[in-house]
Amino acid sequence: MDHREKDAEIISEILLKAASEPDFRNTLIRDPGVVLxxxxxxxxxxxIIRKSIRDLTQQ
Incomplete structure (x- = not known):
């Protein structure tokens, strides 16, 4: 698996976890550097993850 495939897998994992775990999502929104x-x-x-979180949290 090359690094781009690995990155894509981890991006999916983080975004799915953010969708299903409010505490994780809130930490990711508040301080993405700590999580990442x-x-x-x-x-x-x-x-990409930071941009996805920003896009999801903008009203």
Whole structure:
């Protein structure tokens, strides 16, 4: 599995967890850096996750 596939898998995992676990979601929204440092993903993947969370939380 190349790094892009691995990143895609982890992005999905994080977003699914955020959708199903309110505490995790709130931490991810409040302080994404703390959550994302626990995952071994590229800077590009972290940017995608941050953008996804911003998009989901904008009213």
């Amino acid at each position: 440092e626990k995952y071994d993903v590229s800077a590009e993947a972290k940017m």
